[in-house]
Amino acid sequence: MSSETRVLSGTMPAPLIRSEYREHYRGVLLRHLPPNLSAFSAFFANTKRLETMAGMLQRHFHGTGNAVLNIGCGPFASEIFVAALQHQAVHALDYTPEFAVFFDIFRDEGVLEGVSFANTDVMMADFPLARFNLIVMHDLLYETALELDTLLARLLPLLAADGLLYIDFMNAHLHWLWMLLGKEKQYRRYRPRDVWGLLDRHGLAVLEHRPVLPSAGGLTALFHRLLRAFGTSNAIAVVARLKSGHG
Secondary structure, three states: OOOOOOOOOOOOOOOEOOHHHHHHHHHHHHHHOOOOOHHHHHHHHOHHHHHHHHHHHHHHOOOOOOEEEEEOOOOOHHHHHEHHHOOOEEEEEOOOHHHOHHHHHHHHOOOOOOEEEEOOOOOOOOOOOOOEEEEEEOOOOOOOOOOHHHHHHHHHHHEEEEEEEEEEEEEHHHHHHHHHOOOOOOOOEEOHHHHHHHHHHOOEEEEEEEEOOOOOOHHHHHHHHHHHHOOOOOEEEEEEEEOOOOO
16 A cells, blocks of 8 residues: 655654653653553653654644544643644543543643543543544554454544544564564554555545654664564554545
């Protein structure tokens, strides 16, 4: 499948913002996450893991005041650091109760303007808006309890006409390599062609797809660059638009 990348003239603003806030953000996580989750503070505060999504949304999702649904928001890193999600009406959702405390903390610090939050399961949730201009499922589809076809059937009736969907998923073609390296866990993986087929059947046209950049540097980053040189990647990000006549 070919991908479409919009070419824009002039200087683009940075896709990530608030770089000066990252260390404070990590400190808040360290202070308030329970011991069994505190190790994840460095992961969530590493905004490099947001770069692929942030860049794709910057290219395709424009304007302000749009209704956005973010499924599996975690402790609100996307809402705080991704430029395209600023000045929008974002409804964030996560079923992990330990993340709920951060909504009040970061809202009181003034970095969640326009954001609402529900601590609930996506399959059980009530949604405050009838239609969303963008639905985001970032770093979510690896979970074995969630299945893309089921999620699309649940969520796409909520997508506005001409609305956008962002997802990223783990590539099933590299399952063998991660097993060989001893790095594979209980991940759900998808074959890219199956994802393209699912999106098409649900009335979505792919605008862009690309490898997800690794959050680590050094040898890990070099390894992932080598995978891309061979035309593959461990995770793939997609932006798709609802086709005319759907929604």
